[in-house]
Amino acid sequence: MAHTPLPSARDSMEQDQFLTILSREDALARFEAALFPRALPSERRSLAGALGCALAEDIVAPIDVPPFDRSNVDGFAVRSADLSSVSEAAPVRLKLNDEVIACGIAPEKPVLSGTATSIATGGPVPRGADAIVMVEHTQPTGPRAIEVRRAASPGQFVSYAGSDIARGEALLRAGTLIGSREIGMLAACGIERVSVVRRPRVAVISTGDELVQPGQPLRPAAIYDTNGAIVTAAITENGGDATFLGAIPDNEQQLESAMRKALANSDMLVLSGGTSKGAGDVSHRIIARLGKPGIIAHGVALKPGKPLCLAVCDGKPVIILPGFPTSAMFTFHDMIVPVLRRMAGLPPRSDAKVAAKIPVRIASELGRTEFVMVSLVEGADGLIAYPTGKGSGAITSFAQADGFLKIDALADQMPAGSETEVTLFTPHVRVPDLVIVGSHCTGLDLVTAPLARAGLVVRSIAVGSLGGLAAAKRGECDFAPIHLFDEKSETYNTPFLSEGLELVVGWRRMQGIVFRQDDKRFEGLSAQDAVRAALADPACIMVNRNQGAGTRILIDRLLGEARPDGYWNQPRSHNAVAAAVAQHRADWGMTIAPVAHATGLGFIPLAEEHYDFALVKARKQRPAVQAFLDALASDESRAALARAGFRPA
């Protein structure tokens, strides 16, 4: 056994009393004060290699651009004074000089009064000439002369030397982010190499015995290392040069050695993992030995992200991100990105903000600034911000959010209907074409697949059947997928529709008892007999469903008054039931056939559940709604649903 969480958790509680929990603003200010100002190391790069980097030096234009007085058209270099009296009625004849000025050809002969020199666009204007006449406004008269019928003003069609960029002017300032446009300015001046701020080298280490790298098989009780990949990518996105050093087990000696080596070879070290306090403590103890001043902030009054630890060791930032993915990503975004961009010489990321209304009350913890991840949909009168609330332990809370809203440390809630400001993760919101709010089903993904292929953006927000109905009544979605059983009428869904909603029939999902295929107790039994057999065996544990689920009603009917072991284990999804049985957390439960089969469980069918859609009538004519209805009725969808184990209605 690796370690005992109980004692170390207590140690850390005691330790916490000596550490002040800082506000988000204080923590960031102290962290930045310990790191800046600092010299940013620079390196010389070719123009192509400098794309996306910050310029490390002021650039003064070394030449004039254009470098000479240039013709802007194909035509003839002339003296404007020769053409001062010219008109259609009184054309002027000019003798052609024995020279043709192409691009790249320096003129050798002057344009004397009464003459003209043939010149191509981009050619240098010859001595004596002060204007260009376009070829279209001339006529050849004989082999070596032209006739001109329009006057030419001095400087006509001439770009003077230095009129674009003047030698000696400040072309670009240090700190400028180099994009294609800056590269163009440098190239125009003949500059091929520039000094740029070297990308900060950032080492990333995941910690935890339980972590398995993506691509490897998952052991029981282990999880995939999410933070390693996401932090590495986020560093790249923000101007860092990231090196992921893998997941290190919670072994103090091994971890210290890895951290020392990583820090020696980089400008910054980011650790993540260590979800438990015990594991985190190991890293904290090591940081205290890595260099001065050490830990700047350990614990920030920020939600998600309280366990964030900020340190500076001999001038290099060392960060321990919280282990939970959404906490890790949000704190990285909010607290680490500003520092990383500053070390990379990049301008602060500018976050776009939009106004939105929240559809539901959001509770908040007093005393911590709380950031709530939200996804945006178009409501009847503006944007609606739905909390993507699967919690800080979920990766999807962050990954599927469009942005976040902030609840002040002094507020304990944000009431439903509040107007709020949402900071966007990407500059533009693409409001989805089709919004589906309610109970999710993998069958739904099959029906929306052709819409996605056609470029429509479909947003599906899983809030359960009742939450979906409420959203539909408020007009915040197009469809609410529901599977609500009315015990009075013994029918599905229709009794729950209110005015403005219309039922669109979806599909049937067979519900039944699941058990492990090697469990002989249930072999060959009916659902009723299977439950009887389970109740007869005191060692047999069930897994239930949450109150309000249609499945729960079926279970309660089978159980009658019985409350067997496991009755209070009440997950909220079909998948969780299957996982509990497959992993021996329970011996039986009730789920739908496709989930049972995907998990490789035995399945005893009981009854069909109706998975239908409450359609918001006012939205029926929208193209995306029609596209969904077409897809639902299509042979393609029906076949795909049948293959996946659903029964199209």
Add this chain to the structure above:
Amino acid sequence: MAHTPLPSARDSMEQDQFLTILSREDALARFEAALFPRALPSERRSLAGALGCALAEDIVAPIDVPPFDRSNVDGFAVRSADLSSVSEAAPVRLKLNDEVIACGIAPEKPVLSGTATSIATGGPVPRGADAIVMVEHTQPTGPRAIEVRRAASPGQFVSYAGSDIARGEALLRAGTLIGSREIGMLAACGIERVSVVRRPRVAVISTGDELVQPGQPLRPAAIYDTNGAIVTAAITENGGDATFLGAIPDNEQQLESAMRKALANSDMLVLSGGTSKGAGDVSHRIIARLGKPGIIAHGVALKPGKPLCLAVCDGKPVIILPGFPTSAMFTFHDMIVPVLRRMAGLPPRSDAKVAAKIPVRIASELGRTEFVMVSLVEGADGLIAYPTGKGSGAITSFAQADGFLKIDALADQMPAGSETEVTLFTPHVRVPDLVIVGSHCTGLDLVTAPLARAGLVVRSIAVGSLGGLAAAKRGECDFAPIHLFDEKSETYNTPFLSEGLELVVGWRRMQGIVFRQDDKRFEGLSAQDAVRAALADPACIMVNRNQGAGTRILIDRLLGEARPDGYWNQPRSHNAVAAAVAQHRADWGMTIAPVAHATGLGFIPLAEEHYDFALVKARKQRPAVQAFLDALASDESRAALARAGFRPA
């Protein structure tokens, strides 16, 4: 001599009669119709390598995340029913099971009634347990038991299997742009490689005898190849894999061989250069032989960008960009980027738009949709859009613009004061901290350098002294740098100030006669004598300055009634005068000492010009204005100005 522009230009005019000039919209629609729909080649990439790519396949979650019912806290796995009646007054004692569940450790023993199992955050909930009690809410009682003083609701601090991501759900759709958040979702499911749309391989060729690559010395009459570098970078910025093949001279055989080879190894070919019609024709003739259907649009009713040529050769797009940098970049941005992003599987670039007012009338050509590059400053009541109008031949017109406005093909102008919509090149406008509109001087760059170092954004818009005064009167800038000589009072600048403006004294610039150092005609003469000597020699050519320039007044005084050769050569800048003399376009002219010295010319001082600032009084208290005033008075600036040849006042 490479080619004769005259005949080929005529040929192309005749050819043009057979080619319809298409509207921008028609040209793009036909180009896209010839290219799409098309299969987008895909490739497998590791997660890290997939950053910034578009997913080529729908991804279905292969596992539940979390994969098991997980504890969200450090504490004890319990049966909630055991704690149903617990309170501070009536604590319950639970016997500790002989097991500690750390992260990554699968539980082996069930939690029976009356017992609890120690569990770390992230640990799998054992069989029998249905809730977690936080360690903080317990007390150890003896070595193997705990006392609990709070009730636990079923499911408390448990994240059920699949509650984050459910096995079988559509995780990401084909076409999704992979950022760090998407990488997090894939990693959470253990996916390490994904199929992404392969970046389109784009070959870039510059054409033109006159082109020199940056980093190489510039020959007379040659210019640096700007488009090669800028197009290559812009392709990279928009999801392409660009290969720059260098500049090819205007030789049909050599160019065709290079184009065929480039096209064979890539998905797209972009040519640029060929500013003259003659040079362009070579590429057009070659394209006609490269594959079907060939040229789709040659000439688009678009300004800048009319000469754009769009072709499709055996399914691959081939584009000839106009040679002038702003034309090339704007047409690339407007017409090529949409196609490139679509080939890369990327969503259309979303351009942000802002409302702005134009301070000056903008003339436009009837019959062509005209795009005017603008830079934005904050006015008294909203954003002001200044045309960066150095023309399509200038790189800075595009590179220094914040965005562009559109003038309809049917309009011949946009009146001063019009409200218009500006499409931004980057999602956010950073309104500059300090706006300087007027006459530019390289000395100004020296004074603003410390502001730039301090992170202030300084925008300097060169519109000449009078344009600056007008902007200052309208309150569109902080300072207008001016050097206006009043002939009546024989003083500089002060007589030109109107109400609301205040003079800030800048520096003096010595004006004088410039000549090539090896020109013995001017050796040892005073300015007056030098002009007399020049007038006496009919072979001697001058370069003048534009009407309205302070320098022009000095020149006219020296010349009196004389109108020597070159009088009508009237460039608008000190640098152009120096370049004309250095390059033998002229033999003498008048410019300022620092420019004369930088160009290596002989200089005969004549009179000092006063370069001062009209300060908008209402803006005086702004921090950036104060910072500028401080910088102007600083020893650092004064020393830098003196070193550069200016005389601080």
